[in-house]
Amino acid sequence: MPLTSTPTLRQRRLGAELRKLRERAGLTATGAAARLGVNQGRVSMIETGRSPLSSDRVRSLARAYDCQDRDLVDALAAMTQRVHGWWDTYRDHLPIGLIDLAELEYHAAELRVALVIHIPALLQTTDHARALFKEAVPPLRQYEIEHRVSHRIKRQEILHRDDPPPYSAVIHECALHMGYGGPTTVRAQLEHLLDMSELEHVTVRVIPFGKGCFPGTGQSIDYLVGHVPQLDTVQLDTHHGCEFLDAEAQLDKYRFVLDRMEANALKPAESRDLIHRIAQTV
Template sequence: MPPSTIPTLRQQRLGAELRKLREHAGLTSSAAAGLLGVKQAQISSIEAGRYAVSADRVRTFARAYSCPDQRLIDALASMTGGRMRGWWDDYRDNLPVGLIDLAELEHYATALRVGLVVHIPAALQTTDHARALFKEAVPSLQQYEIEHRVSHRVKRQGILYRETPPPYTAVIHEAALHMGYGGPATVRGQLQHLLDMSELNHVTVRIMSFGKGSFPGNGQSIDYLMGPVPQLDTVQLDAHHGCEFLDAQSQLEKYRHVLDRMEENALSPAASRDLIHRVGQDI
């Protein structure tokens, strides 16, 4: 298949996982090239995500690397092929690449877990709430940039409205319910929307109340995107410089544990809905 000049994060991840398999097998890229009958430069391009590979080629690589994990091999094979254009590609000229990569990862995720302190999760925001947030961006955004981001955020939310949507679990600190973005009317609308979404079978919303003495994760906003196998999970962290993506196994294990702790400290879904309702009534 031809080289990919602009590899997506998903393509880069496939290449990185193939590199891990090769290194686990104790092979240099030169030795792997000789074993597979290709040039070393092609191995390097594939591992960098610049060269698309077929599912059959991935299985050939896995056999050559003596990988015994059939579920992982099948999952990697499902990530192959030429670059498929998604709705998010329409925003490549207007938004940071991290937001494009995040939308693609969410599209393919089998389940999502999030933990936030002062924000409502993007997937559960109203357009008015999202617009108010983007107006607070530093440096300031032009109005057309704000509208691009609002439109992109709304389309990201489409994953929750599929015929078979992925399970979505959000742990939100009570502070986020009181932030007041956009004024009272916007806040009331946002809290009602949060209540409505929490009633969906595939959406779980749990609030960590002010009464709790600790907050696991030191208040960091976390998006945990689950892949078809745990090795292909991804963590996305918000940073002032943009999206930060993590996929090392030690990092994945750490953030799984952080989210587990957050859920343990949060109110039940029913108690969380009661709290959201009380906050809304006081506005």
């Protein structure tokens, strides 16, 4: 197979997980190459995601590295199936982090998000999203805004497909009062949020004013649950773009943060009542 000059985040993650298996086996790259009957450069290409792999090749690597975790090996083998999804059409138009995020969401087994001053991207209306992008710094040109809006709306399709992943969102009440786009846009956004919260696989919880301190304040968190815990990923929104985390300690930290935020939030039915009351005042 030809080498990949610009591997996706998913391909790089597969390579990184294979490197972890090699290191747990106590093998150097040179030692692994000798055991596999390849040169050291090939091992490096595999571990940086630049060498496409078949599922059979992943399983043979796992055997060479004495990995006994069948669920993990199955999940890694599944990652070799490259899906050329709708997000690929945006590669020349958007930052690569947004492309990687859409691909990770597509493959995720479950999605957990938490925000304080924004409505989650997968629950936004078109007008709400456009109002947000108009406030980007540095300013975006109109065609750039439209690319980002259409990309965000396309991401939302995973919640409407035949096999949607469970989706859980924690939103602070602050986000419900933000006036992005003016009253008409705000009212439509809150009504859309209510409609989405009624879907069986979508759970929306609101942290009300007066709840006090809780972890995660001021931070937007996307937690993408893998098909095994080792393959979970955290995505954070920053001023310089998307940041992806997958170290074990980082995953433990953000699972704890999300659990604490959910514990501070109202139950789903109470959250819907609060959203409804706020919508009536707009």
